[in-house]
Amino acid sequence: MHLIIHRGTHEIGGSCIELQTETATILIDFGLPLSGEYRSDDVKKKSKQQLLREGLLPDIDGLYDNPAFDAIFISHAHQDHYGLLSFVHPDIPIYMSRGTKELINVSYTFNQSNCDLKNIRTVDSWKTFVVKDIKVTPYLVDHSGFDAMAFLIEADGKRLFYTGDFRGHGRKKVLFDAIIKKPIKNIDFLIMEGTMLSREDEECRTEKDIEKEMTALLKSTGKLTLLSCSSQNIDRIVSAYRACMKTDTLLVLDPYTAYVLYALKDIAKGVPQYDWGGKMRIFFIPNKYTGKVLNEKGMYRFGKAKITKEEVFSLGHKMLVKDSFTMRSILRNKRLLSGSTLIYSQWEGYFREQEVFWKESKVEVVKLHASGHAYLRDLVKFVNALKPKNIIPIHTENADKYGVYFKTNIVMLEDGKKHEL
Numbered sequence: 001m002h003l004i005i006h007r008g009t010h011e012i013g014g015s016c017i018e019l020q021t022e023t024a025t026i027l028i029d030f031g032l033p034l035s036g037e038y039r040s041d042d043v044k045k046k047s048k049q050q051l052l053r054e055g056l057l058p059d060i061d062g063l064y065d066n067p068a069f070d071a072i073f074i075s076h077a078h079q080d081h082y083g084l085l086s087f088v089h090p091d092i093p094i095y096m097s098r099g100t101k102e103l104i105n106v107s108y109t110f111n112q113s114n115c116d117l118k119n120i121r122t123v124d125s126w127k128t129f130v131v132k133d134i135k136v137t138p139y140l141v142d143h144s145g146f147d148a149m150a151f152l153i154e155a156d157g158k159r160l161f162y163t164g165d166f167r168g169h170g171r172k173k174v175l176f177d178a179i180i181k182k183p184i185k186n187i188d189f190l191i192m193e194g195t196m197l198s199r200e201d202e203e204c205r206t207e208k209d210i211e212k213e214m215t216a217l218l219k220s221t222g223k224l225t226l227l228s229c230s231s232q233n234i235d236r237i238v239s240a241y242r243a244c245m246k247t248d249t250l251l252v253l254d255p256y257t258a259y260v261l262y263a264l265k266d267i268a269k270g271v272p273q274y275d276w277g278g279k280m281r282i283f284f285i286p287n288k289y290t291g292k293v294l295n296e297k298g299m300y301r302f303g304k305a306k307i308t309k310e311e312v313f314s315l316g317h318k319m320l321v322k323d324s325f326t327m328r329s330i331l332r333n334k335r336l337l338s339g340s341t342l343i344y345s346q347w348e349g350y351f352r353e354q355e356v357f358w359k360e361s362k363v364e365v366v367k368l369h370a371s372g373h374a375y376l377r378d379l380v381k382f383v384n385a386l387k388p389k390n391i392i393p394i395h396t397e398n399a400d401k402y403g404v405y406f407k408t409n410i411v412m413l414e415d416g417k418k419h420e421l
Protein backbone atom coordinates (compact mmCIF):
# COMPACT_ATOMS: atom_id res chain seq x y z
CA MET A 1 0.00 0.00 0.00
CA HIS A 2 1.24 3.47 -0.83
CA LEU A 3 0.59 6.61 1.15
CA ILE A 4 1.02 10.15 -0.08
CA ILE A 5 0.20 13.05 2.20
CA HIS A 6 -0.24 15.80 -0.34
CA ARG A 7 -0.57 18.45 2.34
CA GLY A 8 -0.47 18.51 6.11
CA THR A 9 2.82 16.90 7.14
CA HIS A 10 4.10 20.24 8.46
CA GLU A 11 1.08 22.50 8.71
CA ILE A 12 -2.24 22.87 10.47
CA GLY A 13 -5.02 22.65 7.89
CA GLY A 14 -5.28 21.74 4.24
CA SER A 15 -5.07 18.04 5.08
CA CYS A 16 -5.06 15.73 2.08
CA ILE A 17 -4.08 12.05 2.18
CA GLU A 18 -3.98 9.59 -0.71
CA LEU A 19 -3.88 5.82 -0.29
CA GLN A 20 -3.23 3.36 -3.11
CA THR A 21 -3.61 -0.39 -2.93
CA GLU A 22 -3.39 -3.01 -5.67
CA THR A 23 -6.89 -2.19 -6.92
CA ALA A 24 -8.15 0.92 -5.14
CA THR A 25 -7.20 4.56 -4.78
CA ILE A 26 -8.84 6.72 -2.13
CA LEU A 27 -8.44 10.25 -0.82
CA ILE A 28 -9.02 11.24 2.80
CA ASP A 29 -9.87 14.90 3.39
CA PHE A 30 -9.34 17.61 0.82
CA GLY A 31 -8.93 20.78 2.79
CA LEU A 32 -8.17 24.38 2.18
CA PRO A 33 -4.83 25.42 3.72
CA LEU A 34 -5.16 27.83 6.64
CA SER A 35 -1.68 29.21 6.26
CA GLY A 36 0.39 30.45 3.37
CA GLU A 37 -0.35 33.02 0.77
CA TYR A 38 -3.73 31.58 -0.27
CA ARG A 39 -6.95 33.35 0.44
CA SER A 40 -10.26 31.61 0.87
CA ASP A 41 -11.66 33.81 -1.90
CA ASP A 42 -9.25 32.22 -4.38
CA VAL A 43 -11.33 29.06 -4.63
CA LYS A 44 -14.34 31.10 -5.68
CA LYS A 45 -12.62 33.42 -8.10
CA LYS A 46 -9.84 31.46 -9.78
CA SER A 47 -9.99 28.63 -12.29
CA LYS A 48 -8.85 25.09 -11.58
CA GLN A 49 -5.92 25.50 -13.99
CA GLN A 50 -4.78 28.67 -12.29
CA LEU A 51 -5.00 27.13 -8.82
CA LEU A 52 -3.07 24.06 -9.97
CA ARG A 53 -0.36 26.32 -11.35
CA GLU A 54 -0.23 28.33 -8.15
CA GLY A 55 -0.06 25.17 -6.04
CA LEU A 56 -3.25 25.65 -4.03
CA LEU A 57 -4.61 22.53 -5.71
CA PRO A 58 -2.20 19.62 -5.33
CA ASP A 59 -1.27 17.94 -8.60
CA ILE A 60 -3.10 14.61 -8.24
CA ASP A 61 -3.75 12.37 -11.25
CA GLY A 62 -7.28 11.10 -11.62
CA LEU A 63 -8.85 13.49 -9.14
CA TYR A 64 -9.93 16.36 -11.36
CA ASP A 65 -10.21 14.88 -14.88
CA ASN A 66 -10.45 11.26 -16.08
CA PRO A 67 -11.50 10.18 -12.59
CA ALA A 68 -9.43 7.31 -11.21
CA PHE A 69 -10.29 7.62 -7.51
CA ASP A 70 -12.70 5.12 -5.99
CA ALA A 71 -13.73 7.26 -3.05
CA ILE A 72 -13.09 10.40 -1.04
CA PHE A 73 -13.60 10.38 2.74
CA ILE A 74 -14.20 13.62 4.58
CA SER A 75 -13.55 13.58 8.34
CA HIS A 76 -15.58 16.67 9.28
CA ALA A 77 -17.13 19.95 8.18
CA HIS A 78 -14.21 22.32 8.73
CA GLN A 79 -12.97 23.95 5.54
CA ASP A 80 -9.38 22.95 6.24
CA HIS A 81 -10.62 19.37 5.64
CA TYR A 82 -13.14 19.74 2.82
CA GLY A 83 -12.65 23.22 1.31
CA LEU A 84 -11.27 22.07 -2.08
CA LEU A 85 -13.99 19.52 -2.82
CA SER A 86 -15.65 21.67 -5.48
CA PHE A 87 -12.73 20.89 -7.84
CA VAL A 88 -12.91 17.09 -7.78
CA HIS A 89 -14.51 15.16 -10.62
CA PRO A 90 -18.23 14.76 -9.89
CA ASP A 91 -18.18 11.01 -10.65
CA ILE A 92 -16.07 10.25 -7.56
CA PRO A 93 -18.26 9.29 -4.58
CA ILE A 94 -17.67 11.27 -1.39
CA TYR A 95 -18.25 9.63 2.00
CA MET A 96 -19.02 11.55 5.19
CA SER A 97 -21.27 11.58 8.26
CA ARG A 98 -24.78 13.04 8.08
CA GLY A 99 -23.84 15.94 10.31
CA THR A 100 -20.85 16.78 8.14
CA LYS A 101 -23.05 16.79 5.06
CA GLU A 102 -25.65 19.06 6.67
CA LEU A 103 -23.06 21.59 7.85
CA ILE A 104 -21.25 21.70 4.49
CA ASN A 105 -24.63 22.31 2.85
CA VAL A 106 -25.40 25.13 5.28
CA SER A 107 -22.06 26.78 4.49
CA TYR A 108 -22.82 26.53 0.78
CA THR A 109 -26.33 27.93 1.25
CA PHE A 110 -24.91 30.94 3.07
CA ASN A 111 -22.17 31.48 0.52
CA GLN A 112 -19.37 30.65 2.95
CA SER A 113 -17.96 27.96 0.68
CA ASN A 114 -18.42 26.94 -2.94
CA CYS A 115 -18.81 23.24 -2.15
CA ASP A 116 -22.13 22.32 -3.68
CA LEU A 117 -22.09 18.67 -2.63
CA LYS A 118 -22.99 16.01 -5.18
CA ASN A 119 -22.50 12.25 -5.17
CA ILE A 120 -22.50 12.03 -1.36
CA ARG A 121 -22.80 8.76 0.53
CA THR A 122 -23.39 9.19 4.23
CA VAL A 123 -21.77 6.70 6.57
CA ASP A 124 -22.56 5.60 10.12
CA SER A 125 -20.10 5.38 12.97
CA TRP A 126 -18.64 1.96 13.75
CA LYS A 127 -20.21 0.39 10.65
CA THR A 128 -17.56 -1.11 8.43
CA PHE A 129 -17.90 -0.84 4.68
CA VAL A 130 -15.76 -1.78 1.75
CA VAL A 131 -14.30 0.10 -1.19
CA LYS A 132 -12.77 -2.57 -3.47
CA ASP A 133 -9.93 -4.09 -1.39
CA ILE A 134 -10.07 -1.43 1.34
CA LYS A 135 -12.10 -1.87 4.54
CA VAL A 136 -13.14 1.34 6.26
CA THR A 137 -14.64 1.81 9.72
CA PRO A 138 -15.63 5.35 10.73
CA TYR A 139 -15.30 6.29 14.41
CA LEU A 140 -17.32 9.19 15.78
CA VAL A 141 -14.90 11.47 17.65
CA ASP A 142 -15.03 14.43 20.00
CA HIS A 143 -14.14 17.66 18.14
CA SER A 144 -15.40 21.23 17.81
CA GLY A 145 -16.60 20.21 14.34
CA PHE A 146 -19.95 18.47 14.81
CA ASP A 147 -20.27 14.75 13.90
CA ALA A 148 -16.53 14.46 13.15
CA MET A 149 -15.10 11.07 12.29
CA ALA A 150 -11.79 9.25 12.47
CA PHE A 151 -11.22 6.35 10.07
CA LEU A 152 -9.81 2.89 10.59
CA ILE A 153 -8.48 1.67 7.24
CA GLU A 154 -7.61 -1.95 6.62
CA ALA A 155 -5.87 -3.00 3.42
CA ASP A 156 -2.99 -5.15 2.20
CA GLY A 157 -2.71 -6.72 5.67
CA LYS A 158 -2.08 -3.35 7.34
CA ARG A 159 -4.21 -1.36 9.77
CA LEU A 160 -4.15 2.45 9.69
CA PHE A 161 -5.98 4.79 12.00
CA TYR A 162 -6.46 8.40 10.90
CA THR A 163 -7.62 10.57 13.81
CA GLY A 164 -8.84 13.53 11.76
CA ASP A 165 -9.21 16.43 14.21
CA PHE A 166 -10.10 15.18 17.67
CA ARG A 167 -9.92 15.90 21.38
CA GLY A 168 -10.77 14.43 24.75
CA HIS A 169 -12.30 17.38 26.59
CA GLY A 170 -15.48 18.31 24.72
CA ARG A 171 -19.12 17.32 25.11
CA LYS A 172 -18.39 13.98 23.47
CA LYS A 173 -15.44 13.25 25.75
CA VAL A 174 -17.00 9.85 26.37
CA LEU A 175 -15.99 8.79 22.84
CA PHE A 176 -12.36 9.54 23.63
CA ASP A 177 -12.61 7.72 26.96
CA ALA A 178 -14.17 4.70 25.24
CA ILE A 179 -11.18 4.31 22.93
CA ILE A 180 -8.78 4.64 25.88
CA LYS A 181 -10.70 1.98 27.81
CA LYS A 182 -11.05 -0.40 24.90
CA PRO A 183 -8.29 0.56 22.48
CA ILE A 184 -8.41 -0.35 18.82
CA LYS A 185 -5.89 -3.13 18.47
CA ASN A 186 -2.94 -3.82 16.20
CA ILE A 187 -2.59 -0.41 14.64
CA ASP A 188 0.39 -0.41 12.28
CA PHE A 189 0.23 3.29 11.47
CA LEU A 190 -1.46 6.01 13.51
CA ILE A 191 -1.85 9.15 11.40
CA MET A 192 -2.43 11.61 14.23
CA GLU A 193 -3.11 15.33 14.37
CA GLY A 194 -0.86 17.42 16.61
CA THR A 195 -2.32 20.92 16.48
CA MET A 196 -1.72 21.65 20.14
CA LEU A 197 1.98 20.83 20.01
CA SER A 198 2.50 24.40 18.84
CA ARG A 199 -0.05 25.91 21.22
CA GLU A 200 1.26 24.47 24.44
CA ASP A 201 0.87 27.71 26.37
CA GLU A 202 -2.93 27.72 25.95
CA GLU A 203 -5.00 26.98 29.03
CA CYS A 204 -6.37 23.43 29.10
CA ARG A 205 -10.04 24.14 29.72
CA THR A 206 -12.70 21.53 29.07
CA GLU A 207 -16.13 22.24 27.58
CA LYS A 208 -17.59 21.56 31.04
CA ASP A 209 -15.31 24.30 32.45
CA ILE A 210 -16.67 26.68 29.82
CA GLU A 211 -20.25 25.94 30.83
CA LYS A 212 -19.40 26.38 34.50
CA GLU A 213 -17.55 29.65 34.01
CA MET A 214 -20.24 31.05 31.70
CA THR A 215 -22.87 30.17 34.31
CA ALA A 216 -20.92 31.92 37.06
CA LEU A 217 -20.42 34.98 34.90
CA LEU A 218 -24.08 35.24 33.89
CA LYS A 219 -25.12 34.75 37.50
CA SER A 220 -22.94 37.53 38.81
CA THR A 221 -23.18 40.12 36.06
CA GLY A 222 -25.70 42.90 36.12
CA LYS A 223 -24.83 43.91 32.60
CA LEU A 224 -25.56 42.98 29.01
CA THR A 225 -23.37 40.07 27.92
CA LEU A 226 -22.24 39.31 24.38
CA LEU A 227 -20.92 35.99 23.16
CA SER A 228 -18.38 35.68 20.38
CA CYS A 229 -18.13 32.12 19.06
CA SER A 230 -18.49 30.17 15.83
CA SER A 231 -22.10 29.39 14.90
CA GLN A 232 -21.01 25.91 13.81
CA ASN A 233 -19.29 25.12 17.12
CA ILE A 234 -22.28 23.21 18.42
CA ASP A 235 -20.61 22.19 21.70
CA ARG A 236 -20.08 25.85 22.51
CA ILE A 237 -23.63 26.89 21.63
CA VAL A 238 -24.91 24.06 23.85
CA SER A 239 -22.67 25.27 26.71
CA ALA A 240 -24.05 28.79 26.29
CA TYR A 241 -27.62 27.50 26.15
CA ARG A 242 -27.16 25.44 29.31
CA ALA A 243 -25.54 28.36 31.14
CA CYS A 244 -28.53 30.51 30.13
CA MET A 245 -31.02 27.90 31.33
CA LYS A 246 -29.32 27.70 34.73
CA THR A 247 -29.31 31.46 35.21
CA ASP A 248 -32.69 32.34 33.72
CA THR A 249 -31.02 34.28 30.92
CA LEU A 250 -32.32 34.66 27.36
CA LEU A 251 -30.00 33.40 24.65
CA VAL A 252 -30.33 35.72 21.66
CA LEU A 253 -29.07 34.25 18.39
CA ASP A 254 -28.88 35.48 14.83
CA PRO A 255 -30.97 33.67 12.17
CA TYR A 256 -27.88 32.00 10.69
CA THR A 257 -27.01 30.30 13.99
CA ALA A 258 -30.63 29.24 14.42
CA TYR A 259 -30.50 27.80 10.89
CA VAL A 260 -27.36 25.78 11.70
CA LEU A 261 -29.02 24.31 14.80
CA TYR A 262 -32.21 23.55 12.89
CA ALA A 263 -30.26 21.71 10.17
CA LEU A 264 -29.01 19.26 12.83
CA LYS A 265 -32.26 18.69 14.67
CA ASP A 266 -32.83 15.15 13.35
CA ILE A 267 -29.24 14.07 13.87
CA ALA A 268 -28.75 14.99 17.52
CA LYS A 269 -31.72 15.45 19.79
CA GLY A 270 -29.70 17.51 22.27
CA VAL A 271 -29.05 20.40 19.90
CA PRO A 272 -31.18 23.30 21.21
CA GLN A 273 -33.91 24.56 18.91
CA TYR A 274 -35.81 27.82 18.45
CA ASP A 275 -39.12 26.23 19.51
CA TRP A 276 -37.97 24.73 22.81
CA GLY A 277 -39.96 27.13 24.94
CA GLY A 278 -38.86 30.69 24.87
CA LYS A 279 -35.35 30.64 26.33
CA MET A 280 -33.81 31.02 22.88
CA ARG A 281 -34.82 34.02 20.84
CA ILE A 282 -33.85 35.07 17.35
CA PHE A 283 -32.90 38.60 16.41
CA PHE A 284 -33.76 39.53 12.84
CA ILE A 285 -31.73 42.41 11.56
CA PRO A 286 -34.45 44.63 10.17
CA ASN A 287 -33.57 45.58 6.62
CA LYS A 288 -34.66 44.78 3.07
CA TYR A 289 -31.70 42.55 2.26
CA THR A 290 -32.25 40.34 5.33
CA GLY A 291 -35.91 40.05 4.40
CA LYS A 292 -34.94 38.73 0.97
CA VAL A 293 -32.40 36.27 2.37
CA LEU A 294 -34.79 34.97 5.02
CA ASN A 295 -37.45 34.42 2.41
CA GLU A 296 -35.16 32.55 0.03
CA LYS A 297 -33.87 30.24 2.72
CA GLY A 298 -37.23 29.53 4.29
CA MET A 299 -36.23 30.98 7.62
CA TYR A 300 -39.54 32.56 8.51
CA ARG A 301 -40.28 29.63 10.82
CA PHE A 302 -37.91 31.35 13.27
CA GLY A 303 -40.37 34.25 13.42
CA LYS A 304 -42.02 32.40 16.31
CA ALA A 305 -38.96 33.06 18.44
CA LYS A 306 -38.36 36.59 17.23
CA ILE A 307 -37.07 39.24 19.58
CA THR A 308 -37.43 42.89 18.62
CA LYS A 309 -34.82 45.61 18.80
CA GLU A 310 -36.79 47.31 21.56
CA GLU A 311 -36.85 44.14 23.67
CA VAL A 312 -33.10 43.72 23.23
CA PHE A 313 -32.56 47.32 24.31
CA SER A 314 -34.75 47.04 27.39
CA LEU A 315 -33.86 43.58 28.77
CA GLY A 316 -30.21 44.36 29.41
CA HIS A 317 -28.49 41.96 31.76
CA LYS A 318 -30.98 39.13 31.39
CA MET A 319 -29.56 38.33 27.96
CA LEU A 320 -26.61 36.59 26.41
CA VAL A 321 -26.47 37.98 22.87
CA LYS A 322 -24.49 36.25 20.15
CA ASP A 323 -22.09 38.80 18.76
CA SER A 324 -22.16 39.72 15.09
CA PHE A 325 -20.97 42.74 13.19
CA THR A 326 -24.51 44.10 12.80
CA MET A 327 -25.52 43.39 16.39
CA ARG A 328 -22.53 45.19 17.87
CA SER A 329 -23.05 48.18 15.55
CA ILE A 330 -26.71 48.50 16.57
CA LEU A 331 -25.83 48.22 20.26
CA ARG A 332 -23.01 50.72 19.94
CA ASN A 333 -25.26 53.23 18.16
CA LYS A 334 -27.76 52.89 21.02
CA ARG A 335 -24.89 53.43 23.49
CA LEU A 336 -25.60 50.07 25.09
CA LEU A 337 -22.16 48.57 24.62
CA SER A 338 -20.30 50.68 27.11
CA GLY A 339 -20.06 48.80 30.41
CA SER A 340 -21.18 45.47 28.95
CA THR A 341 -19.18 42.23 28.86
CA LEU A 342 -17.99 40.19 25.91
CA ILE A 343 -17.34 36.48 26.36
CA TYR A 344 -14.71 35.84 23.74
CA SER A 345 -15.01 32.14 23.00
CA GLN A 346 -12.86 31.43 19.96
CA TRP A 347 -9.25 30.85 19.19
CA GLU A 348 -7.12 33.74 20.48
CA GLY A 349 -5.54 34.17 17.04
CA TYR A 350 -8.75 35.74 15.66
CA PHE A 351 -9.01 38.31 18.45
CA ARG A 352 -6.36 40.81 17.39
CA GLU A 353 -8.45 42.41 14.64
CA GLN A 354 -11.31 43.16 17.07
CA GLU A 355 -9.29 44.24 20.09
CA VAL A 356 -9.40 47.97 19.37
CA PHE A 357 -13.16 47.98 18.77
CA TRP A 358 -13.96 46.48 22.19
CA LYS A 359 -11.50 48.72 23.94
CA GLU A 360 -12.93 51.86 22.36
CA SER A 361 -16.45 50.68 23.13
CA LYS A 362 -15.49 50.21 26.81
CA VAL A 363 -16.52 46.56 26.81
CA GLU A 364 -14.94 44.23 29.32
CA VAL A 365 -13.58 41.17 27.53
CA VAL A 366 -13.58 37.78 29.25
CA LYS A 367 -11.76 35.08 27.31
CA LEU A 368 -13.36 31.67 27.74
CA HIS A 369 -12.28 29.10 25.23
CA ALA A 370 -11.52 25.40 25.02
CA SER A 371 -9.60 24.17 22.01
CA GLY A 372 -11.15 21.93 19.35
CA HIS A 373 -8.00 19.84 19.48
CA ALA A 374 -6.56 17.30 21.90
CA TYR A 375 -4.23 18.68 24.54
CA LEU A 376 -0.78 17.13 24.78
CA ARG A 377 -1.76 15.12 27.89
CA ASP A 378 -4.60 13.48 25.92
CA LEU A 379 -2.45 12.82 22.85
CA VAL A 380 -0.01 11.00 25.15
CA LYS A 381 -2.87 9.05 26.77
CA PHE A 382 -4.19 8.12 23.33
CA VAL A 383 -0.86 6.86 22.04
CA ASN A 384 -0.18 4.93 25.26
CA ALA A 385 -3.55 3.20 24.96
CA LEU A 386 -3.43 2.37 21.26
CA LYS A 387 0.22 1.36 21.24
CA PRO A 388 0.58 1.80 17.48
CA LYS A 389 3.70 0.42 15.80
CA ASN A 390 4.29 3.76 14.04
CA ILE A 391 2.98 7.31 14.22
CA ILE A 392 2.74 9.58 11.20
CA PRO A 393 2.40 13.27 12.13
CA ILE A 394 -0.24 15.36 10.35
CA HIS A 395 -2.10 18.65 10.95
CA THR A 396 0.79 20.02 12.98
CA GLU A 397 3.49 22.64 12.83
CA ASN A 398 5.66 20.58 15.15
CA ALA A 399 6.13 17.15 13.58
CA ASP A 400 9.63 17.16 15.06
CA LYS A 401 8.21 17.18 18.60
CA TYR A 402 6.37 13.86 18.15
CA GLY A 403 9.62 12.00 18.80
CA VAL A 404 10.04 13.87 22.09
CA TYR A 405 6.57 13.12 23.47
CA PHE A 406 5.65 9.71 22.06
CA LYS A 407 7.74 6.63 22.69
CA THR A 408 6.86 5.07 19.37
CA ASN A 409 8.57 4.97 16.02
CA ILE A 410 7.76 8.22 14.20
CA VAL A 411 7.51 8.11 10.43
CA MET A 412 8.19 11.65 9.25
CA LEU A 413 6.79 12.33 5.81
CA GLU A 414 7.10 15.25 3.44
CA ASP A 415 4.18 16.70 1.48
CA GLY A 416 3.67 15.01 -1.88
CA LYS A 417 6.25 12.23 -1.40
CA LYS A 418 5.09 8.66 -2.01
CA HIS A 419 5.73 6.31 0.91
CA GLU A 420 5.38 2.54 0.98
CA LEU A 421 3.66 1.20 4.08
Ligand SMILES: [Zn+2]
Pocket residue numbers: 012013078080081165395
Ligand atom coordinates in the same frame (compact mmCIF):
# COMPACT_ATOMS: atom_id res chain seq x y z
ZN1 LIG B 1 -8.36 20.91 10.99
Ligand SMILES: [Zn+2]
Pocket residue numbers: 076078143145165372
Ligand atom coordinates in the same frame (compact mmCIF):
# COMPACT_ATOMS: atom_id res chain seq x y z
ZN1 LIG C 1 -11.47 20.67 12.61
